[in-house]
Amino acid sequence: MLQQQPLTGNGPSNGRGLGLSSHPGMHPLNSVHPSSHHRSDGDTGHEGAENGHESRRDIGDILQQIMTITDQSLDEAQAKKHALNCHRMKPALFSVLCEIKEKTGLSMRNAQEEESQDPQLVRLDNMLLAEGVAGPEKGGGAAAAVSAATSSGGMSPDSSLEHSDYKSKLSQIRNIYHTEMEKYDQACSEFTTHVMNLLREQSRTRPVSPREIERMVAIIHRKFSSIQTQLKQSTCEAVMILRSRFLDARRKRRNFSKQATEVLNEYFYSHLANPYPSEEAKEELAKQCSITVSQVCNWFGNKRIRYKKNIGKFQEEANIYAMKTAIVATQNEDSPHTPNSTGSGGFSLTGPDLFLGVPPMNGEQPVYMGAQTNGNWQGQNTPPSATSPGNDHSGDSD
DNA sequence: TTCGATGATTTCTT
DNA sequence: AAGAAATCATCGAA
Incomplete structure (x- = not known):
């Protein structure tokens, strides 16, 4: 999700007043330690040496706590989290984080996902609809498909038996398809809400824009849609096999x-x-x-x-x-x-x-x-x- | 199961 | 495009 950036270099380190050289969240542990990374060229000098030093130490402490939070036990971490939330520097730090986030967000925006419909998926959808697998239950789609396929070759009256066989097989496929689709939908929405909740939860401690949540949801949906494509593809294949077996005039010559x-x-x-x-x-x-x-x-x-x-x-x-x-x-x-x-x-x-x-x-x-x-x-x-x-x-x- | 009959399809020809 | 010829695939009787 968030990628590490190089320690020095072209990060958004424009010498801000708080002396952050980069996105705090992306920083390796040692580099955020105030003692190891003193900047003398910063504009903190305007606020007076004493004040500036104190601020830096404060921020250093906070960052140190944030970075080590994962090493602690849950209870410990919760307590620390609470303490951090109540820290007097928290709002300022948070706003800086937001600012940095906004800047790094630019690169993410470049990688905009094209939400255009996958043509293959559209094709599969159309086919399933035509075959009567997708769409309304008693929509005669299957019957239409059967009659369309058989109208070219004269069907003997006893072919109705095979029709019903075909229909039952088709409805079997249809049922499997629908249950799998339901499962898929459920899993997808479950996972999406889970991630959204997670992000909302995180938004209290780190800046998470609605846009980012949206983007994450889109990514999840895209990942899931490949599963959907696969499911639809195999369903189509099953229907094709069924069709060729039951409707191929040569096979059922009378x-x-x-x-x-x-x-x-x-x-x-x-x-x-x-x-x-x-x-x-x-x-x-x-x-x-x-x-x-x-x-x-x-x-x-x-x-x-x-x-x-x-x-x-x-x-x-x-x-x-x-x-x-x-x-x-x-x-x-x-x-x-x-x-x-x-x-x-x-x-x-x-x-x-x-x-x-x-x-x-x-x-x-x-x-x-x-x-x-x-x-x-x-x-x-x-x-x-x-x-x-x-x-x-x-x-x-x- | 075998094998001839037969309807359908494919390929070539006219 | 229609028909000839070859071939395929299934049916059905033995």
Whole structure:
């Protein structure tokens, strides 16, 4: 707190009338002893030799007592303190101390602390608020975070179970955070009041300005705020881990419902010549399957590449859907008002590129009936040994 | 526990 | 930007 200053030199020793060469409180013991440090150039000479000598001895005594006070027992020290307080020189000495203090205070003021808010702390605060950890208890922050994180990927209905799991874990974190924050606040205020009381107590025997107390409080708060930052940081990390564990779409992948897969497959196989649904078709499919458009895109992307890679493997599936489509088409022809039995209504399954046959299994391009808007979508990729290369005319296709 | 299926993501290509 | 291809990560049946 108070730093020792060099014995001689640039201290505030401007030869005051009381013959103090420096801040008394900062002086090494031996230097304050009057006999060891006589100043003949002081202006004490104005008051007459006798008077001046007596004053110096008085001050020397007082300083000696102050300096040795720490070596004494508590009772002894208390008694000495009382005696010093009642000393006739006390007010004068005290005012000098104040003056010196005021001067040394300049250097302290230079080291003004910038009370600007720590940007990192602000960031952490904002994040905790957004995650629903800080702020009002039932503020839906967590729910908002969850819905925001899940809205991008279609959530299946049973995800509510995981939501509640996530929420309970989050509230656990929240509780820990709040109890720790309470502890922190309590410790901080306790320590602050303790120091303030100490300073107030000391202000009776040494000059302690309100500004100094203020400064001390700020220092304490700054020290404590680093603890706060740490606490908030670890809380944020915990939330992040929780989030990634519970909300990362990849981790909690769910297969689409059977009905959704059916709808997608119907579209795919009925548009096998050009399995690239338009934006509208994607939206329609997404609506029917209760998934997002991007999931539809993913599905078609995966389906195309996997079909292309191994057409043989998908032949059975293709047959089934071709059959279904054919049946539906026939039904529609017979009775156009009959509702779609496959439940895929909404877009026509009997498009221009309807796949009506079973692709050959010997690695050749499948044979399609009807127009092919993009018949070459499978490129030159020869399916790797569909079932049994070269000789797989199973004959079960008809 | 294994392994194929599958939805999602990343990287590259057009 | 859309799609292809590779890869990742999880699911779910055996």
